[in-house]
Amino acid sequence: MVTAAEIQAGVAIAEAIVSAIVKVAPAIQDGVVSSLPYVQAIAGLMQGTNATQEQIDATLAQINAATDEFLKTLPPDDGTTAT
């Protein structure tokens, strides 16, 4: 038999999870949306579409720009984010 307190505790956990996801949703959404062209390109290759040198050059420029963004150094740690 589930008690009201147990249900309340479950709801509280669910709320915390949803709240955590909502907070970071833009970051997750950005990652998913910007990966779409790459997924579509791989799907195209699997369906038999041949790549061109122009596509390769354009994609290289995109991934290098995305890598530059990722390689930017993090803000220094003030001791609160040392994990």
Next chain:
Amino acid sequence: MRKLLAVAAMACGLALAGCQTTLPSLDISNAVALNTIYGIENAYGIAVNAANAYKALPLCRTGTRPGATNICAKRSVIVNLQGAMSRARLAVNNAVAFQKTYPTLDVTNIVAAAQAALSDVQAVLASGAN
């Protein structure tokens, strides 16, 4: 005899006009190399987007672990990932440069190097969940 001369003259004429005397053919090996390199690039693209999405998360507070109610990125994982991503970028750029410089050579080894570097990225990304 006249016919033979006519054919010879026509062949010479075509040669002088710069016409190809061999049938055009599709360079299959080059198409395979282009597709392979493009596939690697796109796999890398997905990885770098995942890395950027991870980096965009709030940093985990000291002493906490990421979890369902504490969605965060570990500073140590991001730093490791930056090293792995740097190596993977170099490998992918090398693969593209190799294919462009030597379009008819086998890309197997250079692609294997890029795949290995991408596997490292994947492993570091996976460690971020722990």
